Amino acid sequence: MTAEDEQGLRQRLAAASPLVVKVGSSSLTDARGRLDLAALTALVDTLAAHRAAGHSVVLVSSGAIAAGMAPLDLPRRPSDLPTQQAAASVGQGVLLAAYTAAFAARGLVVGQVLLTADDVTRRGHYLNARRTLERLLAMGVVPVVNENDTVATQEIRFGDNDRLAALVAQLIDAHGLLLLSDVDALYDGPPSLPGSVRVPFVPTVDALQDVRIGGSESGVGTGGMVTKVEAAAIATSAGVPTLLTSATQARAALSAADVGTVFAPTRGRGRARRIWLEHATAPQGRLVLDDGAVAAVTERRKSLLPAGIRAVEGTFSTGDAVDVVDPSGGVVARGLVNYDSRELPALLGRGTKELARELGPAYEREVIHRDDLVVLSRRRR
Ligand SMILES: Nc1ncnc2c1ncn2[C@@H]1O[C@H](COP(=O)(O)OP(=O)(O)O)[C@@H](O)[C@H]1O
Numbered sequence: 001m002t003a004e005d006e007q008g009l010r011q012r013l014a015a016a017s018p019l020v021v022k023v024g025s026s027s028l029t030d031a032r033g034r035l036d037l038a039a040l041t042a043l044v045d046t047l048a049a050h051r052a053a054g055h056s057v058v059l060v061s062s063g064a065i066a067a068g069m070a071p072l073d074l075p076r077r078p079s080d081l082p083t084q085q086a087a088a089s090v091g092q093g094v095l096l097a098a099y100t101a102a103f104a105a106r107g108l109v110v111g112q113v114l115l116t117a118d119d120v121t122r123r124g125h126y127l128n129a130r131r132t133l134e135r136l137l138a139m140g141v142v143p144v145v146n147e148n149d150t151v152a153t154q155e156i157r158f159g160d161n162d163r164l165a166a167l168v169a170q171l172i173d174a175h176g177l178l179l180l181s182d183v184d185a186l187y188d189g190p191p192s193l194p195g196s197v198r199v200p201f202v203p204t205v206d207a208l209q210d211v212r213i214g215g216s217e218s219g220v221g222t223g224g225m226v227t228k229v230e231a232a233a234i235a236t237s238a239g240v241p242t243l244l245t246s247a248t249q250a251r252a253a254l255s256a257a258d259v260g261t262v263f264a265p266t267r268g269r270g271r272a273r274r275i276w277l278e279h280a281t282a283p284q285g286r287l288v289l290d291d292g293a294v295a296a297v298t299e300r301r302k303s304l305l306p307a308g309i310r311a312v313e314g315t316f317s318t319g320d321a322v323d324v325v326d327p328s329g330g331v332v333a334r335g336l337v338n339y340d341s342r343e344l345p346a347l348l349g350r351g352t353k354e355l356a357r358e359l360g361p362a363y364e365r366e367v368i369h370r371d372d373l374v375v376l377s378r379r380r381r
């Protein structure tokens, strides 16, 4: 990519519609870690200007836990999950009330969308989330998305909103993703170290081998730069150009100024569902295949049938995500399973016709339909 391509991407991002904007806790909090209304209002001003220019916007906002601290008299951000959930329960209402008022002052209506990873991996829920977001945008509403912290358990948590924002971007086929943090760009080393230099352009995330990507230094954010680079990798692999900068530079970024770090798209658009399955799901179990079934699933892209499964591991329900592994334990695919872990063992190694004759036509169904199966490029253990 040339410098001209970088500028072209900046122009595309500045005109993106829909644009997904993610703002982190560190950009919405004051020195004591509590919600900073002035910072929130400045962000809303910028987004309202983007809307006034005719572009639609989805805001993915962290800050529920921070916003819950003052009403609950918590001196610092809680570290245990139940207290975080309680703070988020109180704070999400405060946060949304602040956004509702700030956007209303600029003539805009907001809609709250709370998502869990589970919500967006099951087929019905995934389609539902997309339909809701699309309808909100069609009605001129600004969706304000956050993780549903109060019900998300440790196992199924996104934990940080960077990945959630990238998944929302590809879910709605966004034309751009803007990640706003307390740091103005990705640096080639810890930004607190003198001598670290801004990385203005990343043609592909694989090119970041020499960059020291660290955790959060802010005390309120969760993932640090690691989750932002992961989010950029997810979004760009779905064809969505991504720009990372600070909330205070958001307006400059949306004027295509030379700020922050631009990540170029690495693939075409339209792989939405497969990316959700690959990145958003927490597998609940494993299915061990024989070699013939591995070849059928990975090379011939067939649905997975009981005949090719040797063993079932873990406890899962119909519709859950499971890893599909080869005889030596390497993960070759991930999919949504059509049976639960109690009924599946009795079916293994048997033909579907025979099962249907014996148990009824319902048992002719695949264990994982190929539309619900994503073949992973690298084998993971
Ligand atoms: N190479 C790097 N370039 C930029 N920032 C980095 C880097 N490594 C670690 N960081 C840290 O990542 C932080 C941003 O992440 P985080 O605190 O989770 O923010 P947010 O709340 O916006 O999600 C920065 O404040 C910075 O300290």
Ligand SMILES: N[C@@H](CCC(=O)OP(=O)(O)O)C(=O)O
Binding pocket: 023, 024, 025, 026, 061, 062, 063, 064, 065, 066, 088, 146, 147, 149, 159, 160, 161, 162, 220, 221, 222, 223, 224
């Ligand atoms: N859902 C949580 C966000 C967790 C979090 O801190 O995320 P981030 O600041 O984006 O790294 C909240 O609203 O507080």
